[in-house]
Amino acid sequence: MSELKYENNILRFGNISIDEISEKHQTPFYCYSKSVLTNNYNNFNNIFSDLDYKICFSLKSNSNLSLLRILASLDAGADVVSEWEFKKAIGAGIPPQKIVFSGIGKNENEIKHAIANDCFQINVESLAELKKINQIAEGIGKVQNIGIRINPDVQSGTHEKITTGSLENKFGISVNETLEIFNKTKEFSSLSITAIAFHIGSNIKDLSPFKNSFEVAKNLIDKIQLNYNSLKTIDVGGGISPEERNFSFKDYYDMLISYFDKERFNFIFEPGRLIAADAGILVSKVLYTKISEGKKFIIIDAGMNDMMRPALYDAQHEILTSKLNDSDHNIETEIVGPICESSDKFMRTTKFANIQEGDNVVIKNVGAYGSTMSSNYNARPFIEELLIDKEEIQIIRKKQSFDDFIKNEL
Numbered sequence: 001m002s003e004l005k006y007e008n009n010i011l012r013f014g015n016i017s018i019d020e021i022s023e024k025h026q027t028p029f030y031c032y033s034k035s036v037l038t039n040n041y042n043n044f045n046n047i048f049s050d051l052d053y054k055i056c057f058s059l060k061s062n063s064n065l066s067l068l069r070i071l072a073s074l075d076a077g078a079d080v081v082s083e084w085e086f087k088k089a090i091g092a093g094i095p096p097q098k099i100v101f102s103g104i105g106k107n108e109n110e111i112k113h114a115i116a117n118d119c120f121q122i123n124v125e126s127l128a129e130l131k132k133i134n135q136i137a138e139g140i141g142k143v144q145n146i147g148i149r150i151n152p153d154v155q156s157g158t159h160e161k162i163t164t165g166s167l168e169n170k171f172g173i174s175v176n177e178t179l180e181i182f183n184k185t186k187e188f189s190s191l192s193i194t195a196i197a198f199h200i201g202s203n204i205k206d207l208s209p210f211k212n213s214f215e216v217a218k219n220l221i222d223k224i225q226l227n228y229n230s231l232k233t234i235d236v237g238g239g240i241s242p243e244e245r246n247f248s249f250k251d252y253y254d255m256l257i258s259y260f261d262k263e264r265f266n267f268i269f270e271p272g273r274l275i276a277a278d279a280g281i282l283v284s285k286v287l288y289t290k291i292s293e294g295k296k297f298i299i300i301d302a303g304m305n306d307m308m309r310p311a312l313y314d315a316q317h318e319i320l321t322s323k324l325n326d327s328d329h330n331i332e333t334e335i336v337g338p339i340c341e342s343s344d345k346f347m348r349t350t351k352f353a354n355i356q357e358g359d360n361v362v363i364k365n366v367g368a369y370g371s372t373m374s375s376n377y378n379a380r381p382f383i384e385e386l387l388i389d390k391e392e393i394q395i396i397r398k399k400q401s402f403d404d405f406i407k408n409e410l
């Protein structure tokens with residue numbers, strides 16, 4: 001549940017007003033709520049208590065060390081896609097026995113690092129990768145747990161740029177090829193292929209795409225078990241939308257156990273957005289307003305380099321003013337950033353009639369795929385990140401300095 005609310009027309013995040021935070025911290029900045037992050041994790045976690053399972057938080061959605069430490073304290077595992085994500089998870093206190101290494105293009109160093117450091121499971125997305133991992137594991141002298149990430153060829157009903165489970169997409173191994181791989185398991189003596197994994201996309205609001213993928217996976221698993229009986233783990237990926245969802249976690253759980261025998265299998269869940277999205281906001285200041293031939297632009301100091309989801313995916317993120325003195329003026333208005341790109345825009349509205357230069361605005365639900373996707377484009381620094389825990393505001397990432405920005409350039 002969002003901690004953002006107006007009290008006496010003043011916007012607060014938890015117990016603190018946005019304007020109060022921005023008096024001490026230069027905009028733009030990310031700000032997270034410890035209680036929202038914790039509640040989101042616990043609400044999801046509580047559903048599965050009678051299963052043998054791991055919740056492996058997807059670091060690509062947010063990998064701030066302080067947030068990861070909070071999740072580690074709640075017993076979360078990690079879904080990582082690079083060596084540095086692996087190291088961050090470990091650094092935050094998540095044990096390697098709770099880490100799943102995903103991704104379609106892991107390089108040799110990343111694979112070596114994962115195996116040498118006892119990564120619980122590596123999810124594989126091609127036969128070529130399987131051969132490479134076997135070779136590396138053999139060299140290290142270990143037997144590595146493997147999940148085969150299948151491509152169930154289902155439509156996820158989400159934005160085309162965040163759909164991953166159809167054969168149009170680069171991800172995963174087809175069902176037929178997966179069966180062929182199981183016919184060759186003897187060739188992979190340093191691998192223990194114990195899991196079937198799938199992840200069909202992000203921000204999924206309907207249960208039916210999950211149902212379709214469970215069905216494909218179940219049919220495949222039944223065939224594999226008939227001959228090999230080697231599968232122990234079903235990794236269902238992430239993708240559950242935190243908002244406007246038409247099903248409950250209980251619906252999801254009931255469907256899961258209707259397909260897969262909970263006495264026979266253990267489960268891995270890889271939520272990202274569900275845990276982190278509404279735990280984070282982006283606070284920005286209005287730099288200028290201008291009206292150009294009847295169209296109004298509100299230029300704020302956060303840009304697509306700080307939060308690129310609208311530019312990349314046409315993502316809609318609601319924007320609120322820090323004081324509620326808003327009215328509709330029926331003028332086509334666009335809230336835009338300062339970057340030299342036409343796609344650097346956040347929201348269209350006909351409201352914000354009374355907004356003034358210097359006012360603070362809040363972009364909602366940016367705790368997932370906000371900071372982790374930010375860049376130095378236009379030579380702009382990575383911005384400050386804050387954590388709110390009751391009345392306390394803590395800096396959890398410093399704003400990048402100019403010296404730090406240029407230090408590796410020769």
Ligand SMILES: Cc1ncc(COP(=O)(O)O)c(C=O)c1O
Binds near residue numbers: 061102103238272273
């Ligand atoms: C393999 C995998 N697992 C989990 C996730 C997390 O997805 P979400 O944030 O939608 O839960 C992703 C996101 O792209 C992913 O690629």
